[in-house]
Amino acid sequence: MTSLLSHLDDALKLARQHGADQADAVVIRGQSRSAMIRQGKAEGIRHAESLSLGLRVFHEGRVATVAGNDLTPEALSQLAERACAMAKVVPPSPDDGLAAQPLIPVPANAIATLDLLDPATPPSMETLLSKAQDMEEAALSHDGITNSSGASASTSLHDVALATSAGFTGQYQRSGHGYGISVLAGTGAQMQRDYAFHSAVHQADLENPAQLGHEAARRALARLNPTRPKTGLYPVLFDPRVAGSLLAHLAGAINGSAIVQEASFLKDKLNHAVFSRGITITDDPTLPRLAGSRPFDGEGTAGRPLNLVEDGQLHHWLLDSRCARKLGLPASNGRANRSGGGSVHPGTSNLLLHAGQHSPEELRHDIKEGVLITELMGSAINMLTGDYSRGGSGFMIRNGEIAEPVSGITVAGNLLDMFARLIPANDINLMMGHHAPTIRIDQMSLAGD
Template identity: 45%
Template sequence: MTRTPEEISRQLLDAARTAGAEAADAIVIDGSSVSVEVRGGALEHAERSEGTDLGLRVFLGKRQAIVSSSDKRPETLKVMAERAVAMASEAPEDPFTGLAERDQIAQDWDIQALELFDPTSEPSAEALMHDALRAEAAALAVSGVSQVSDAAASYGTHRVHLAMTNGFSGGYKRSSRSTSCVAISGEGTGMERDYDGDSRTFQSDLRSPDEIGRIAGERAVEQVGAQKPATGSFPVLFDERISSSLIGHLLAASNGAAVARGASWLADSLGQQVLPEHLSLIEDPHRPRISGSRPFDAEGLPTRRRAIVENGILTGWTLDLSSARKLDMASTGNATRGVSGPPSPSNWNLSLTQGDQSRADLLRDMGTGLLVTSMIGSTINPNTGDYSRGASGFWVENGEITYPVNECTIAGNLRDMLKRILPANDARPYLSRVVPSLLIEGMTLAGN
């Protein structure tokens, strides 16, 4: 008889108690996925996977141990529990570990309101291949595209259930649907590539394969003839495609785990200005149809909307139970985990205040500088915020794009950079991170 993730998680907890655990939590994830890749008008690769993953964490006082498996047979659950308890008995004490108190755990939630699962029928492999072929054909139809290195479509579902000996038990299921295309322009050493793609919870929200392929092709052609830009201090406009990476650095520095171990350039900035005073950074895990939405975190605590930065002021850290205890604070309900590791703090859906100007307006006003559309590599000093990344994009003169650029480096200090950002109004509202194009004056640019 097929058992649900909820039933398996309960059996894991029973096995843990029988083996001698004083407390425990269990996470069970099962799912399936199918993906198709095409090339040259024919099927290149197709894959389907199904599986169940189990994770069990047990506690003996302040000692903990974690075991995982993909085998859900009852005899395996017994062995997992016995092994975890034996490991915990030998583990060092951690004064900050432990489950949430009963009065902390989530009690009621409306999973239907989050719309995490598309109830329509799973697309067939043939339908996915058709979408991938349409994306490839649309890219190849763009004048100047020499080939398509990859066109793909995929569909997946997964169910997760979390149960704990403190009384928490909850789960949900998700669906995802995506299409992508990578186009190449030029020949030989002059080849350039670019991409486009879309991933949604609901099939009906997904952009058309023809649009995705066309945009990938147009972007690749725009890169032909790329050269190194000048070296000096210039304004840099981070395109909406990659601007969320800047906010990602702020999130990494405001992560409670980094703060607790003394590896954050924001460690002394709580309650201080980190963004321009008219900007706020809002986390909202309850947005319908968004991949980062969830009713509770990986420790069974309720998730909630909060302002990480409000009117430019950093209001708090992102915390799970362990990092909160280390900092003598309360968890923000931001724990995440897989089956083989302990919880750690992470962020859900985020949105940065948008500006009142378009990207074209910012380009016009920046005069001469760099529009960045792609970045590679990263050198970030977690203690000082010193920033250096490889970049490519377009050179701007007199407010107009003049030619594509590559093989350049942009550098600055995140503490200073983020206080000077000027947002456009072009953020895509359906992304998990809703961040518009961002202009920063006076960055160091190394090219020729």
């Protein structure tokens, strides 16, 4: 790993020379390869490299952020000069500043224990094409699969380095690998599409590409000849593929920026029951081999597990230093996310709804008539009121069993009511940044025929 910290040290020194009181800087360097197979032919072969440096400077209660992709001394000097010139003329922002409790020094084992760098040799373009071909061939082997939207395989490696004028320095690497496929079943107006995908930090953790092809085919075939249920109130199950979206809405509602602006339906719910008893939701950047894990956040603050919701009660906002100061709280809770351009905002790492006690089958066994949602589309979410409305498709549930497919429906409710009635199953899914099992919510409005 080539150290990027010397470039950051140069940028910080130059910022001070040009008049900054304090400064911090981030560099993100990436490289990626991806390949797609469609109808047996190679498409979308791509190799990309990127480099971005973001410099944030503070001057007499003002802040400015600039970005560049040139690490030469001349370019860094020009970047620092421009940032400091901007910071002298923008409106005051007294709550902006460096983290009050940076992680100094970064513990020697903090990076190693996360296991974010795959030691295996990254797959070649030929290997990626072969994996994509295996996926597509497996899917097209099913009778009734009539077309492929493409199968893809990808690999990536990113270096992340952060330094501040307060003395924090840290750098780590993150690898990533992924497979995905989308296929079509049926013909003409009756055609249905579905997909399968998997991503992992380590190649060894990826699912077999042929199995993903078979999964995509089975899902597409199961959706043929859908119906529309009658409009009414139904118990609804959210499949793990879409259940994480409910966590994403929670994350948006408890984001410090939304709370500062009073633009959240949860702004008055801190230390109140939002979910039923027994529900725990954790943001945890320390989980090994997960894409959202990190040894420190975007301001150099330690990454620690945080129970945002415990036994149904909401206990924390997602905070960076600026939002913490605006809300009169003592410090950031390590939830600062940072882009390559240097901008800082609160966010999540690995957001996890803890598993419940029952399997999905047990969760639906008493449902005489309900709906299993496997895909959501569109979004009409009012974050001020919590009103929720999304298009969807999936399957009817009849007498506890999965029945005929449905599509063209709209599922609606209010997120406060939905959170209060939410029941998680035990099939937790760790594929994506918002990890959730199957979720049951009773009495949701469903618009159909």
